[in-house]
Amino acid sequence: MKSTNPQRRVVVAGGGTAGWMTAAALARTFGEVIDLTLVESDAIGTVGVGESTIPPLVLYNRLIGINEADFMRATQATFKLGIEFQNWKVEGEKYFHSFGSTGKDHWSAGFQHFWMHGLENGHDANYDEYCLELKAAYAQKFSHLPDNGLNYAYQLDSSLYAAFLRKMAEGDGAKRVEGRIAEVELDEVGNIAALQLDNGKRIEGDLFIDCTGFRALLIEGAMHVGYDDWTHWLPCDSAIAVQTASVRPPLPYTRAIAHDSGWQWRIPLQHRQGNGIVYCSRYLDRDTALDRLLTTVEGERLTEPNFICFQTGARRKQWHRNCVAVGLSGGFMEPLESTSIHLIQRAVLRIIRMLPAGEVSQRDIDEFNDQQMTDMLQIRDFLILHYKATERRDSAFWRQCATMEVPDSLQHKIELFRETGRVFRKNEELFVENSWVQVMMGQGIMPRSYHPIAAKLTQAELDHLLNSIRESVEKTVAGLPDHQAYVARYCGAQQAAAA
Numbered sequence: 001m002k003s004t005n006p007q008r009r010v011v012v013a014g015g016g017t018a019g020w021m022t023a024a025a026l027a028r029t030f031g032e033v034i035d036l037t038l039v040e041s042d043a044i045g046t047v048g049v050g051e052s053t054i055p056p057l058v059l060y061n062r063l064i065g066i067n068e069a070d071f072m073r074a075t076q077a078t079f080k081l082g083i084e085f086q087n088w089k090v091e092g093e094k095y096f097h098s099f100g101s102t103g104k105d106h107w108s109a110g111f112q113h114f115w116m117h118g119l120e121n122g123h124d125a126n127y128d129e130y131c132l133e134l135k136a137a138y139a140q141k142f143s144h145l146p147d148n149g150l151n152y153a154y155q156l157d158s159s160l161y162a163a164f165l166r167k168m169a170e171g172d173g174a175k176r177v178e179g180r181i182a183e184v185e186l187d188e189v190g191n192i193a194a195l196q197l198d199n200g201k202r203i204e205g206d207l208f209i210d211c212t213g214f215r216a217l218l219i220e221g222a223m224h225v226g227y228d229d230w231t232h233w234l235p236c237d238s239a240i241a242v243q244t245a246s247v248r249p250p251l252p253y254t255r256a257i258a259h260d261s262g263w264q265w266r267i268p269l270q271h272r273q274g275n276g277i278v279y280c281s282r283y284l285d286r287d288t289a290l291d292r293l294l295t296t297v298e299g300e301r302l303t304e305p306n307f308i309c310f311q312t313g314a315r316r317k318q319w320h321r322n323c324v325a326v327g328l329s330g331g332f333m334e335p336l337e338s339t340s341i342h343l344i345q346r347a348v349l350r351i352i353r354m355l356p357a358g359e360v361s362q363r364d365i366d367e368f369n370d371q372q373m374t375d376m377l378q379i380r381d382f383l384i385l386h387y388k389a390t391e392r393r394d395s396a397f398w399r400q401c402a403t404m405e406v407p408d409s410l411q412h413k414i415e416l417f418r419e420t421g422r423v424f425r426k427n428e429e430l431f432v433e434n435s436w437v438q439v440m441m442g443q444g445i446m447p448r449s450y451h452p453i454a455a456k457l458t459q460a461e462l463d464h465l466l467n468s469i470r471e472s473v474e475k476t477v478a479g480l481p482d483h484q485a486y487v488a489r490y491c492g493a494q495q496a497a498a499a
Contacts, residue, residue, distance in 0.1 A: 008034050008356075011205035013181060013195060013218055015040030017158050018327025018344045019211035020165035025348045027172035028064045030355070036173065039195060039203055041180040051267045051274045052080065052254040052338040053153040055099050056430075060345045066168070072491035074164040076270040077156035078250045079483060081137040083337070087258035088443060090391050095442025096253070097337075099151040100133030102434050103469050109451035112437050113421055116447065117454035118466050125470060127441060131434075132473050137253040141480035142487075149476075153338070155254060155267050155274075177203060181212070184222035191322045192218060207360070208323045209351070216329040219315055223323055226316040227331075233384045233406060234312040235397070236262045236334055240290055241276040241306040244299035249484040256336060260284075260395035264296065265335065270487060272302055278334060283397045310334070312380075318372045319365045324351055331376060336386060339379050342430065346375055371427075378429050381410040382439070389414065389443035414445060421447030 082098035103111030179197030210218035250268035262279035314331030392398035
């Protein structure tokens, strides 16, 4: 049956990565089915430090028709195979959370069970030796392999990504309106009727998407949905970001380096490096944090420090009446596992799936909120794991983290792995089993037992399994090109500019 509903007016409030990811996907997907307007002000800055991503962004870009080489060239991007964590378990040790699988799983049990059985039977190779992405990262190599044989994400300039998406969205019919939001008008039942701008313009709409960042002008400022504060589990509340010139070839991975009151990031792009310090202001003051950051960065400083204050947590409703929060307006997970852009992506794809043809269905709203909150809770638990599972007791910050009570959902996962080596995931959980295994073992949680299926292998079968996997990884890595050289050939921004 053909719909007789009028063209829906969708208004995106705010630009930046969240706003333009939303506008680009909606414009590309719906075309003239909707009337799409994005409101932003050049006078308002964006957080703009979400430069490290995770593999689902590869699929997102493909879904909305983005050419990867063009996108990487425009955003000065490099490839990312995972994250190296330094000093998290104890000072001086490191581990790697890769984006790939480790070894080969059996349908009944993950590879870690066979690896542990091998440890008892003459095989002393580290768990890392069986992971292609990890070994390629440390060899500073990369290539696109057949059948997605190498899992990856990107390290990119988020401001350039927003500009790239803006051009794409406007080409597909999205309209940009300049202006600062002065007032959010509600109708008699509590829906948003229009945005009143400080330049006198009035923007009416049927569905409003709040991408106004931490300010959350629509979902919280006008609709007062409430906020769940998670700082008792994720105590860092401040960050400082600065960009520096590159002094070495870009690594195909991000680094997260723990210090006595939080951690620092290093994200290598084609043309520069992103740096930042994340810390808890209860234990480290701003001036000391800035000094620590500036004395540890490499290369000439290209920007002035960007100071950011935040509160980890989530809006109690991501969608309320005719308003949907996307990005920082819906909540904030600190950037430890590079999930900020992913949560934008998940919200946008859900909006597309649930976009109403007529009146907004409360059942759609409830389902959206349930799915989005499930994502955030699962990511929250994964982040808390990094702080809770530590052997550090060298500062008040780490003593607080080590002794804090954690959500039952996380405590169950930790104890289950400690007792049995098993990891169970629910509801399309973002982080796969191998992610949990790598982080838990990297932080010092080692299973006391393993699945009996592993013991079914004879010594010869076990030897063949473990040796063949390790040899295959080594052979593949040896055949990969240098990461920097591959990026230069595939999407080098400097070469394109010279041409």
